[in-house]
Every structure is written in C-alpha cells, then in structure tokens.
Amino acid sequence: MLDAVATLLDQRGHTYEELTVERIAAEAGVGKQTIYRWWRNKAAVVLEALLTGRLKLTSEPVPNTGDLRADLMTWLDCELEQANMNDTLVMARSLMGALVTSGEETRSLFAGRSVWDDMELTQRIRAEAEAGGLHPDTDPTAVASAIMDPFIIQLLTAGHPSREWMEAQVDIVLHGALPR
Amino acid sequence: MLDAVATLLDQRGHTYEELTVERIAAEAGVGKQTIYRWWRNKAAVVLEALLTGRLKLTSEPVPNTGDLRADLMTWLDCELEQANMNDTLVMARSLMGALVTSGEETRSLFAGRSVWDDMELTQRIRAEAEAGGLHPDTDPTAVASAIMDPFIIQLLTAGHPSREWMEAQVDIVLHGALPR
Amino acid sequence: MLDAVATLLDQRGHTYEELTVERIAAEAGVGKQTIYRWWRNKAAVVLEALLTGRLKLTSEPVPNTGDLRADLMTWLDCELEQANMNDTLVMARSLMGALVTSGEETRSLFAGRSVWDDMELTQRIRAEAEAGGLHPDTDPTAVASAIMDPFIIQLLTAGHPSREWMEAQVDIVLHGALPR
Amino acid sequence: MLDAVATLLDQRGHTYEELTVERIAAEAGVGKQTIYRWWRNKAAVVLEALLTGRLKLTSEPVPNTGDLRADLMTWLDCELEQANMNDTLVMARSLMGALVTSGEETRSLFAGRSVWDDMELTQRIRAEAEAGGLHPDTDPTAVASAIMDPFIIQLLTAGHPSREWMEAQVDIVLHGALPR
DNA sequence: ATATAAGCGAGACGGTACGTCTCGTCTTGTG
DNA sequence: CACAAGACGAGACGTACCGTCTCGCTTATAT
Numbered sequence: 157m158l159d160a161v162a163t164l165l166d167q168r169g170h171t172y173e174e175l176t177v178e179r180i181a182a183e184a185g186v187g188k189q190t191i192y193r194w195w196r197n198k199a200a201v202v203l204e205a206l207l208t209g210r211l212k213l214t215s216e217p218v219p220n221t222g223d224l225r226a227d228l229m230t231w232l233d234c235e236l237e238q239a240n241m242n243d244t245l246v247m248a249r250s251l252m253g254a255l256v257t258s259g260e261e262t263r264s265l266f267a268g269r270s271v272w273d274d275m276e277l278t279q280r281i282r283a284e285a286e287a288g289g290l291h292p293d294t295d296p297t298a299v300a301s302a303i304m305d306p307f308i309i310q311l312l313t314a315g316h317p318s319r320e321w322m323e324a325q326v327d328i329v330l331h332g333a334l335p336r
Numbered sequence: 337m338l339d340a341v342a343t344l345l346d347q348r349g350h351t352y353e354e355l356t357v358e359r360i361a362a363e364a365g366v367g368k369q370t371i372y373r374w375w376r377n378k379a380a381v382v383l384e385a386l387l388t389g390r391l392k393l394t395s396e397p398v399p400n401t402g403d404l405r406a407d408l409m410t411w412l413d414c415e416l417e418q419a420n421m422n423d424t425l426v427m428a429r430s431l432m433g434a435l436v437t438s439g440e441e442t443r444s445l446f447a448g449r450s451v452w453d454d455m456e457l458t459q460r461i462r463a464e465a466e467a468g469g470l471h472p473d474t475d476p477t478a479v480a481s482a483i484m485d486p487f488i489i490q491l492l493t494a495g496h497p498s499r500e501w502m503e504a505q506v507d508i509v510l511h512g513a514l515p516r
Numbered sequence: 517m518l519d520a521v522a523t524l525l526d527q528r529g530h531t532y533e534e535l536t537v538e539r540i541a542a543e544a545g546v547g548k549q550t551i552y553r554w555w556r557n558k559a560a561v562v563l564e565a566l567l568t569g570r571l572k573l574t575s576e577p578v579p580n581t582g583d584l585r586a587d588l589m590t591w592l593d594c595e596l597e598q599a600n601m602n603d604t605l606v607m608a609r610s611l612m613g614a615l616v617t618s619g620e621e622t623r624s625l626f627a628g629r630s631v632w633d634d635m636e637l638t639q640r641i642r643a644e645a646e647a648g649g650l651h652p653d654t655d656p657t658a659v660a661s662a663i664m665d666p667f668i669i670q671l672l673t674a675g676h677p678s679r680e681w682m683e684a685q686v687d688i689v690l691h692g693a694l695p696r
Numbered sequence: 697m698l699d700a701v702a703t704l705l706d707q708r709g710h711t712y713e714e715l716t717v718e719r720i721a722a723e724a725g726v727g728k729q730t731i732y733r734w735w736r737n738k739a740a741v742v743l744e745a746l747l748t749g750r751l752k753l754t755s756e757p758v759p760n761t762g763d764l765r766a767d768l769m770t771w772l773d774c775e776l777e778q779a780n781m782n783d784t785l786v787m788a789r790s791l792m793g794a795l796v797t798s799g800e801e802t803r804s805l806f807a808g809r810s811v812w813d814d815m816e817l818t819q820r821i822r823a824e825a826e827a828g829g830l831h832p833d834t835d836p837t838a839v840a841s842a843i844m845d846p847f848i849i850q851l852l853t854a855g856h857p858s859r860e861w862m863e864a865q866v867d868i869v870l871h872g873a874l875p876r
Numbered sequence: 877a878t879a880t881a882a883g884c885g886a887g888a889c890g891g892t893a894c895g896t897c898t899c900g901t902c903t904t905g906t907g
Numbered sequence: 908c909a910c911a912a913g914a915c916g917a918g919a920c921g922t923a924c925c926g927t928c929t930c931g932c933t934t935a936t937a938t
Contacts, residue, residue, distance in 0.1 A: 173437060176893060187916040192895065224514075252432040255492050257353055266493040281513075291515045298486075298504045299513045305485040306478075312435050313446040324478045332512030333461075333479045334404075335471045356924060358887095367885040372926065533797055536919060547890040552921065584874075612792040615852050617713055626853040641873075651875045658846075658864045659873045665845040666838075672795050673806040684838045692872030693821075693839045694764075695831045716898065718913095727911040732900065879938075889928070895921105902915070907908100 157191060160184035161202055162210035165250055166243065172202060172253025199258035202250055203265055209274050211247050218280035224289060225330055227280065228303070232322050241316075248308045270297045272304050302329045337371060340364035341382055342390035345430055346423065352382060352433025379438035382430055383445055389454055391427050398460035404469055405510055407460065408483070412502050421491070428488045450477045452484050482509045517551060520544035521562055522570035525610055526603065532562060532613025559618035562610055563625055569634055571607050578640035584649055585690055587640065588663070592682050601671075608668045632660050662689045697731060700724035701742055702750035705790055706783065712742060712793025739798035742790055743805055749814050751787050758820035764829055765870055767820065768843070772862050781856070788848045810837045812844050842869045 160183035164170050170179075177198050181188045195201045205211065216238070218231045235241045251271070255263065272278050282296040290299070306325050310317045340363035344350050350359075357378050361368045375381045385391065396418070398411045415421045431451070435443060452458050462476040470479070486505050490497045520543035524530050530539075537558050541548045555561045565571065576598070578591045595601045611631070615623065632638055642656040650659070666685050670677045700723035704710050710719075717738050721728045735741045745751065756778070758771045775781045791811070795803065812818050822836040830839070846865050850857045 253436040256433040294513050301486040302508050305489045306481040309485045328482050330512050330514050332510050333474050334510050613796040616793040650873050654873050661846040662868050665849045666841040669845045688842050690872050690874050693834050694870050
C-alpha cells in the first residue's frame with residue numbers, strides 16, 4: 157500500500173490532494189477499508205510512505221571531491237536543472253499536505269527524526285564531519301536542515317530559485333552570517 | 337473578508353482544512369459568490385490574508401541589545417514559552433495548506449517576496465546589517481530564512497524543539513558550519 | 517429524480533437492494549447530495565417514487581362484464597401469464613425493501629392512504645360497489661386489500677401461485693368463509 | 697445460531713437491516729464462517745430462524761367460545777392493545793427484509809408452506825372448520841391469509857389500524873363482499 | 877420619477893472524496 | 908482438524924466541501 161502511494165505520487169505526478177484513498181487502494185489491489193484498518197486517515201498513510209523512504213528523493217548522489225561548498229553547489233545545480241528536483245518538490249508538497257491535514261498523533265511519526273535524515277545530502281555532510289571538515293560539535297543534521305529547509309520553502313512558495321539565491325543561502329550556512 | 341479569514345484562523349483556532357469558504361463568507365457576512373468574484377479559490381483568499389499581514393505574527397519585538405546572538409535566543413525563548421508561537425504555527429500551517437492546494441498562478445502572489453519579509457525577526461537582522469554587525473554582502477532576508485525555515489519545518493513536523501536544538505541552528509547560521 | 521427511480525426499477529429490472537443512490541443520481545443527471553437534500557435516505561426516495569405512481573402498476577385494465585368474479589379471475593389470469601405481474605412484483609418488493617429500511621417518519625408517507633389505492637383493481641371494485649353489486653357498507657378498498665395482499669405476500673414468499681389458489685382466495689373474499 | 701437471531705430480533709428490538717451477521721455470530725458465541733458454512737447468506741439464516749418458529753409470535757392463544765367472529769375480534773383487540781403485536785410486527789418486518797434481500801433459492805424455503813401455518817390464528821380457524829363452522833371446501837390456511845396478510849401490510853405501511861378497519865376486514869373474509 | 881443595470885446575500889446544485897459500514901470469502905492460530 | 912477470531916476485497920452509505928449557478932433584493936445611475 158505504501159508502495160502504491162509512492163508509485164502514484166512519483167510516476168503519475170499526483171498532488172497530495174489529487175491522491176485519493178480509493179486510488180491508493182486500487183493501485184495496491186486492496187480494499188479501502190484495509191487502508192483505514194491500519195492508518196487513521198489519508199495523511200497518515202502518505203506520511204508513512206514518505207518517511208519510510210518509499211519516494212526515492214534523488215537519483216544523483218552528492219559528489220565528494222573534498223571541497224564541500226563546490227560539491228553542494230554542483231549537486232544543487234544538477235538537481236535544479238534536471239527533472240530530479242521535481243521529485244523533491246513532489247515529496248515536499250505531499251509532506252506538507254499530509255502534515256497540514258493530519259492530527260497531533262499522526263505527526264508523532266516524526267518523533268526523534270528529522271525530515272531529511274535519509275537524504276544523500278545529509279550523508280555527504282556527515283562524511284565531511286567525520287573527515288574533520290566541519291567545526292567540532294556541529295550536528296550534520298542541523299546543517300542539512302539549514303540548507304534544505306529554506307530551499308524547500310522557497311520551492312513551495314516562489315518556485316525555482318536563482319543560482320545566486322542558492323549560493324547566498326549555502327554560504328550563510330557554511331561561513332556564517334557574522335563577519336569572519 | 338480577509339479579516340474574517342484572520343479571525344477564524346487566529347481566534348477560533350481553525351486549521352486551513354477546517355476553514356471552509358462558507359464559514360469565511362458567514363463570518364464576513366458575505367455571500368459565497370462574492371468571495372469567488374475576487375479570488376479564484378480558497379487558497380488564494382487565505383494566502384492573501386496571510387501575506388497582507390492580517391494574521392499578526394508576533395506581539396513581542398526582537399530586542400536589540402547589540403548582541404545579536406543573545407537577542408535572537410532571548411526572542412526565540414520568549415516566543416517558545418509564550419503562546420505566541422502558536423500564532424506562527426497556525427500561520428505556517430495555513431500557509432502550507434494554501435500553497436499545497438493552490439495552483440501555479442495563485443503561488444505567484446509570492447513573486448519577489450520572501451515569506452518572512454514583514455517579520456520583526458527580519459527587521460532586527462536588517463538593523464544589525466545596517467549597523468555593520470554582519471559580514472558584508474550578507475542578505476538579511478537570507479539570514480532570516482536560514483533561521484526561520486528550519487524552525488517552521490521543525491514545528492510542523494516534530495513539534496516544539498528543545499533549546500539546544502535552537503541554539504545549534506542559530507549558531508550554524510551565525511558562525512557557519514566550517515571551522516573558524 | 518423520482519422518474520429515475522422508476523426507470524431503474526422498471527426498465528432495468530433492479531431490485532431495491534441493487535438500486536444505489538449514486539445510480540439514481542446518475543440516471544437523473546443530478547448530484548448525490550441533491551437527493552439527500554430532499555430525502556433523508558434511500559428508502560424515502562424510493563417510497564415516494566412508488567407512492568406517487570411513478571411505477572405504472574399494470575397496463576391491462578380490469579374488464580367489467582357485469583360478472584365481478586369472472587372479471588377478477590380473467591384479470592388475475594391475464595396478469596399472471598403476462599409479464600405485467602413482474603411490475604407488481606417489482607413494485608411490491610421495492611416497497612417492502614423501502615419500508616423495512618425506513619424509519620418511522622418515512623413511513624408516515626403512507627398516512628391515510630392504502631397501498632393499492634390507485635390500482636385498476638380497486639377501481640373495478642369501486643365500480644361494482646357503485647352499481648350496487650356489493651353488500652352495502654362494504655369498503656371497496658378493504659376488498660381490494662383482501663384480494664391483493666395475500667396475493668402479494670404469496671408472490672413474495674412462494675412465487676407464482678396456482679389458479680386454484682387464486683380462485684380459493686377470491687371466493688373467500690367474495691362469498692365469505694362462513695356457510696351461506 | 698437461530699436462537700441468537702430470535703434473541704436479537706425479539707429482545708433487543710433490532711431491525712433486519714440492523715441485524716449484522718457479526719452480531720449474530722457474537723450472540724451465538726460462534727465464528728462468522730460457521731454461519732456461512734450452513735447458510736448461503738444472511739437472509740437464509742434469518743428466514744430459517746423465523747420459519748422454524750424461533751420468534752414466538754404471540755403468547756395469547758385465540759379463544760374458542762364457538763363464535764368465530766367474536767373470538768377473532770377479541771384476539772385481534774387483545775393483540776393490538778398489548779405489546780404482543782410488536783412481535784408480529786418485528787417478525788413481519790424481518791421476514792420482508794429477508795425476502796427482499798434473498799435470491800430465488802433462499803425463497804424456496806417457503807415451498808409448499810404458508811407464512812402463517814404455525815400461528816395460533818390458523819389453528820383456531822382450522823378448529824372451526826373441523827367443527828363444521830365454515831363453508832365446505834374452505835381452506836383454513838386461505839382464510840388465515842386473507843385475515844393476516846392485509847393486517848400485516850397495514851402494519852408495515854400505515855401502522856396500527858383502527859378497530860373499525862379490523863372489523864371491516866374480518867367481516868369481508870367471513871361473510872364475503874357480495875350481497876347475502 | 878421611473879427604468880435599467882449592476883452588485884450582492886443567500887443558498888441550491890453537480891461533482892467528488894471522505895471515512896464508516898456490512899457482506900461474504902479467506903487465513904490463521906488454538907484447543 | 909474444527910472452529911473462533913478476525914483480516915480482507917468489494918462496494919454502498921450518508922456527509923462535507925468545492926466552485927458554479929440562479930434568484931431576488933437592494934442600491935446607483937440614466938433617462
């Protein structure tokens with residue numbers, strides 16, 4: 157059933173709103189009630205599908221040339237220009253749709269977890285941290301959030317950002333806003 | 337009509353989903369059709385209500401003692417502990433709801449604008465920039481985004497963050513992730 | 517909408533159970549909610565469709581040769597052998613389905629009315645009464661009921677009755693069970 | 697299991713529609729599948745429960761003073777005024793529900809049997825026939841049908857009939873509609 | 877002063893998804 | 908190895924809400 161959600165969101169290009177429970181049931185070859193037996197509402201199914209990584213976020217891995225900033229920009233460029241970014245956008249939009257619809261207890265699926273935990277981006281930053289390339293005591297997850305979250309909100313609100321915008325945002329996260 | 341949206345969202349504690357067009361019309365003492373005469377769908381009304389500042393985001397101004405980091409933490413603490421954060425949460429959730437529902441053209445209300453433009457937080461950072469307290473070429477809006485966006489997504493997904501989480505996130509933005 | 521019910525019941529040979537509200541809505545070119553705006557449930561719609569004579573009961577008029585018993589037997593024979601009886605059966609089954617499903621207030625559609633009021637059979641008996649062919653103080657409606665109701669229940673329970681069964685039933689009603 | 701049906705229908709006041717197979721199974725302390733092992737559907741179970749007399753129709757026997765008409769009226773009055781009539785009504789409603797739902801083969805449970813065969817009313821009429829109180833060649837079952845069936849349909853459609861209505865109906869069956 | 881128009885409230889409508897319910901089948905685990 | 912327990916596919920139910928539409932009423936302008 158979760159795979160059905162991923163299929164519909166990913167391949168068929170459905171929005172969260174367009175994604176009906178009956179479609180999910182049909183795609184999964186399952187009765188509607190069976191879905192409601194296991195999840196309390198549509199939001200919960202979709203959320204779980206997303207959080208369990210059913211929707212593959214990007215096909216491109218983040219390069220690791222040793223230069224973190226260059227790697228990040230390369231990857232973001234690559235994502236933006238290719239259609240892959242659509243995946244992230246679909247993912248983000250669906251995620252927000254599900255979150256906004258859902259109640260408190262559905263939201264608890266997020267307990268002790270960050271949205272981008274499983275992303276390739278996070279892994280690249282984690283690698284950099286392990287290689288000693290980050291300031292000690294820096295949480296790689298926090299860095300990933302500081303890059304991805306503005307990016308996501310930008311995508312959701314104003315659409316594809318410019319390269320300059322992205323550079324500015326990345327630089328703030330890497331070098332800080334304060335004078336150095 | 338926009339004020340009716342704000343009233344319903346703010347005082348009555350409605351979600352974007354719970355906010356029906358008929359309720360808005362009733363609250364505004366207006367016929368449903370009149371709403372559709374001016375906006376193309378529910379998302380557009382709500383979005384405009386939010387973007388025109390109908391939903392007052394915070395009552396507390398960000399202090400300016402000269403120490404930006406301390407001021408930010410003071411303010412975030414204050415927000416978190418008071419109920420004001422609920423306003424931001426309601427605002428964020430409604431915003432996401434409207435965005436997810438809306439089509440491309442409704443989203444264009446965001447053209448050339450950042451979500452947090454009008455916030456007190458942004459003003460405080462802008463003040464710091466003008467006082468020369470930030471690295472040259474740093475866009476205050478980008479800094480505000482880098483702080484608020486992870487905060488919002490954290491609120492939407494996992495709920496109220498811990499003080500440590502907030503400090504880590506603020507420090508990354510101020511000092512950068514790289515070694516200094 | 518009521519005509520849609522009649523069409524579906526009559527021409528398409530649906531049972532009350534097979535008759536879905538969505539089908540009725542589709543046949544009538546109407547939204548489902550519109551049906552529920554005017555009737556409280558499926559039973560009420562179907563009941564009203566039946567009671568307002570949307571389902572034409574029989575095409576054959578009851579003959580009037582002056583001999584009531586002969587006329588009744590002729591008519592019953594004719595009905596039984598032709599497909600017309602199916603109409604009555606469909607009508608009766610639907611009626612019972614609706615009645616059994618419905619609540620008290622829906623049943624009140626029957627206030628001061630007899631099921632077979634509009635039937636040709638009742639009219640024939642009424643004609644006989646006016647011609648003085650019945651015992652004074654005999655209510656034609658009661659006579660029609662005494663003939664039709666056992667007939668209907670027989671049809672619903674055991675299927676097509678034999679000619680002997682019908683004769684026996686008619687004779688009891690005409691001549692009485694007591695010795696004469 | 698059949699007793700469970702009777703219990704639910706009689707004591708708990710359930711309608712045929714409200715009578716779930718799962719409820720029957722629960723009441724009987726039996727698995728649902730076991731019911732379907734013995735009957736092809738819900739209608740068949742309920743029908744058999746009713747036809748095997750699990751639902752005791754009336755507690756009051758029909759008196760036999762020698763005056764058939766007086767006895768019938770006494771009994772009908774008594775039934776009407778007491779709650780016993782509810783039993784008959786529940787029985788009739790359930791019967792109709794089951795019949796309407798059921799297919800042809802379930803209906804065959806009625807083969808060569810009349811609905812009211814086991815009723816006390818039928819026995820009283822049969823007694824009268826054996827005592828020579830009825831016209832020769834009169835089938836007691838037919839007489840019982842001619843009295844009960846309009847009565848049942850009246851109950852199902854318009855509710856409790858008046859005493860006058862009942863007298864008229866009984867008189868037609870006893871003396872006939874024709875002039876005497 | 878009357879006529880024509882234009883904007884509005886009210887709310888019915890077609891459509892569509894929701895989440896619930898029950899049927900009758902199929903599966904599993906226990907005594 | 909039969910049976911209770913109950914998950915399952917299917918699909919109808921009745922509710923909610925969207926965005927469109929029609930209807931009168933009111934107000935504003937035009938003759």
